[in-house]
Amino acid sequence: MMTLVLIVALVAALSTTRVCAADIGYLTSPGIPAKDFLPTRRPVAPIASPSRAAEEHRDFLNEVGEVARLLELKPGMTVGDIGASSGYYTVRLSNIVGPKGFVIAQDIMRDYLIELDRRTERLGLTNIIFALGEPHDPRLPASSLDVAILARMYHEITQPYAFLYNLAPALKPGARIGVVDFERPTSRHGTPIDLLRCELTAVDYGEIATYRLAGDGGYLAVFAPPQAAGRKSPRDIVACMDRTGSR
Numbered sequence: 001m002m003t004l005v006l007i008v009a010l011v012a013a014l015s016t017t018r019v020c021a022a023d024i025g026y027l028t029s030p031g032i033p034a035k036d037f038l039p040t041r042r043p044v045a046p047i048a049s050p051s052r053a054a055e056e057h058r059d060f061l062n063e064v065g066e067v068a069r070l071l072e073l074k075p076g077m078t079v080g081d082i083g084a085s086s087g088y089y090t091v092r093l094s095n096i097v098g099p100k101g102f103v104i105a106q107d108i109m110r111d112y113l114i115e116l117d118r119r120t121e122r123l124g125l126t127n128i129i130f131a132l133g134e135p136h137d138p139r140l141p142a143s144s145l146d147v148a149i150l151a152r153m154y155h156e157i158t159q160p161y162a163f164l165y166n167l168a169p170a171l172k173p174g175a176r177i178g179v180v181d182f183e184r185p186t187s188r189h190g191t192p193i194d195l196l197r198c199e200l201t202a203v204d205y206g207e208i209a210t211y212r213l214a215g216d217g218g219y220l221a222v223f224a225p226p227q228a229a230g231r232k233s234p235r236d237i238v239a240c241m242d243r244t245g246s247r
Helices: 004-019 055-060 063-070 088-097 110-122 160-170 193-202
Strands: 078-082 102-107 128-132 145-151 171-182 206-212 218-224
Touching (some): 055 063, 078 088, 088 102, 088 145, 102 110, 171 193, 193 206
Parallel strands (some): 078 102, 145 171
Antiparallel strands (some): 171 218
């Protein structure tokens, strides 16, 4: 269960974003700096501009419904939409977690979050919290998330080892992380599943399952967060080599 202190903090953040979207910022202090980690050894795709053009097709495939079912999302949960962009997942997760749950819409682009705040306000959604992050650090409160969803954005993370390391404290005991991506090179806005497994296990995440999603080659990979005790230090993380030929 979420602590009273955390509930108060999240509600305060929610009320602040509704007062002035331009005040959207970091929810917590910085984690481990990027310089402490090895750089990635594979291409990083540029951040795609927010677009809602494909939402109807994704709804036809029931993407969010399928991901929610496989991740066992329930009313009352706090779910992080990491790399929220235009908010495809955010607005749909809002109804799934219900009025007693929260969706934390996180992105490194403040302009995207401001526009998403306007979208959720037009839709009358009142359980959305906006969180600005950094390329190496999602900047989320400790033990705040039941589930973190990284949908179609993992290939855009410039410093995946630092990002995953700093994300781990935000995950509650028993939490899960779900990565939705395509089985294609990172340079083509996908992440080969073997590369994804290598990078997450390098940061001590444990693989739970991988599912093929309906449609055009997408998958959902589910991982458990690392245990706080005995985590390797950033300097001990060995970078994975991309063997897909996309370099």
